[in-house]
Amino acid sequence: MKNKIFICICTNNRKLKLFKNLNSILGLKNFSIYDIEIILVSNDRLSYKDFLEKFKNTLKISFFRESLSGVSCSRNRILKILRNKKFDYGVFVDDDCIFSQNWLISMMKVLKKEKVDIVGGPQITKSNNILLRIMERNFRNELEIKWVSTNNVIFKSNILKNDINFNNELNHIGGEDQLFFLSLNKIGKKIFWNSNATVFELSDKKRENLKWFIKRNLRYGGSAVIIYKSLYGNFLGYLILLVKLMNDFRKLAIFLIKTLFLSKKSFYSFLMYKARILGVFFGLLGFQIKEY
Numbered sequence: 001m002k003n004k005i006f007i008c009i010c011t012n013n014r015k016l017k018l019f020k021n022l023n024s025i026l027g028l029k030n031f032s033i034y035d036i037e038i039i040l041v042s043n044d045r046l047s048y049k050d051f052l053e054k055f056k057n058t059l060k061i062s063f064f065r066e067s068l069s070g071v072s073c074s075r076n077r078i079l080k081i082l083r084n085k086k087f088d089y090g091v092f093v094d095d096d097c098i099f100s101q102n103w104l105i106s107m108m109k110v111l112k113k114e115k116v117d118i119v120g121g122p123q124i125t126k127s128n129n130i131l132l133r134i135m136e137r138n139f140r141n142e143l144e145i146k147w148v149s150t151n152n153v154i155f156k157s158n159i160l161k162n163d164i165n166f167n168n169e170l171n172h173i174g175g176e177d178q179l180f181f182l183s184l185n186k187i188g189k190k191i192f193w194n195s196n197a198t199v200f201e202l203s204d205k206k207r208e209n210l211k212w213f214i215k216r217n218l219r220y221g222g223s224a225v226i227i228y229k230s231l232y233g234n235f236l237g238y239l240i241l242l243v244k245l246m247n248d249f250r251k252l253a254i255f256l257i258k259t260l261f262l263s264k265k266s267f268y269s270f271l272m273y274k275a276r277i278l279g280v281f282f283g284l285l286g287f288q289i290k291e292y
Helices: 014-026 051-054 072-084 104-115 128-133 174-185 210-259 264-284
Strands: 004-011 033-042 060-065 091-094 097-099 118-120 122-127 143-145 152-156 191-193 198-200
Touching: 004 014, 004 072, 014 033, 014 051, 014 097, 033 072, 051 091, 051 210, 072 091, 104 118, 104 152, 118 174, 128 210, 174 191, 174 198, 174 210, 210 264
Parallel strands: 004 033, 004 091, 033 060, 118 191, 122 198
Antiparallel strands: 091 152, 097 198, 118 152, 143 191
């Protein structure tokens, strides 16, 4: 019997990118040796009837519409669906990403070799924009880590045998996936990084500017306040946040010094950490800069 894999995608008014995403699933090596089904949750009001018709002979797609707006609501809808299904592995991927052909082979190899519950990998932008490149999270080697993102992750079905969900406080600012996987790691679920299992983010011109870059990093800082309070409570959460702030100030100073040598990348890295530090203070004051 084939192993059952659910590939879970949240979407919101990005049909063209979603089309490329689904086509990349068909291009995965070893696709045919698994029983793969797509769970697609829309957070918009568009009609998907004609769109889904294009894949009726090639992909099994279960379509759902989430009426409550926000990324946490959409992802929690997926968790609710999965907890009522029998399956072996689940996958989260963003609707604006495409899989590398060897992604499935690489992920299954690491899952079995390392005997872990969750494996994440890099999301590399298709754009050459320096602002987007700076924010990419990547490690050179395979290693055990504390959290992964929902833009590129595979997991065993057993990680859902609990009541951990995506936090609705982060519904419109992001960071809900970081908190979700940190919470799973806290109860003993092992998370591994696979640098060879890449997804490619399709470029978005709306994000290739300094305004979006600063707002994204302000949100990053703001979400950290909620994440650490949720994980550790007020006292310990604020203490860990203080340590994080001190580390960010250290990085800020390093990139400021490098900026003096006219390094463009260092200048933008300086702005990134400055925005994240400001975001923490905004979060402590109760301000949220929304995106989703």
